[in-house]
Amino acid sequence: MDDHAIVRECVRAILEREDAMTVVGLAATGEQAISAAQRLKPDLLVMDLMLPGLNGADATRQVLDLLPRVHVIMLSCSYQLGNVQGALRAGARGYVVKEAVGSELACAVRTVMAGKQYLSPQLESDVIDAAPDADGARPLWEHLSAREREVLRRTAAGTSTAQIALQLSLSPKTVDTYRSRVMRKLGLSNRSNLIRYAMQHSLSHY
Secondary structure, eight states, X not given: OOSSHHHHHHHHHHHHTSTTOOOOXXXXXXXXXXXXXXXXXXXXXXEEXXXXXXXXXXXXHHHHHHOTTOEEEEEESOOOHHHHHHHHHHTOSEEEETTSOHHHHHHHHHHHHTTOOEEOHHHHHHHHHTSSXXXXXXXXXXXXXXXXXXXXXXXXXXXXXXXHHHHHTOOHHHHHHHHHHHXXXXXXXXXXXHHHHHHHTTXXXX
């Protein structure tokens, strides 16, 4: 999703020359990106950070509220740490600078679709160095019990409450209780936010 037609076509050409990658739609604005995502339900969006009207970060939030299992890679000419972190907080699983070669974008897509985070190499150390870990605080999900993590993982993977109950030899009501407890501990208000949190922290794959 980019407001420049030539950039959109370049991204399409880069991805479609890769095996098993098909571009199903293009959009020029954040609003169009949201509409296209709802209509096409893609596995992954390549979103430009600077879009007219609704910017890429805000569009990403809205897409993920509607389709929490969609993966998003932010594409931008900005190297500013604030923009990178803002994109990641919005739910993007990757951030690629526009100066990168085409093969890097394809690599980012494969990495993100495998459930991992991707940052352009020249950004990675800055983002890690700026992480708020000075007080040694553990991520909130590390405070979950093993059973709570398992319910979180299976929920994020798209497993229904009834299926989780069967797989873990629990009642559906107990599964719902565990899920509610997880949401309370993580400060999340609904199931969509729970799934997005799990995707952001690669918790549906551990």
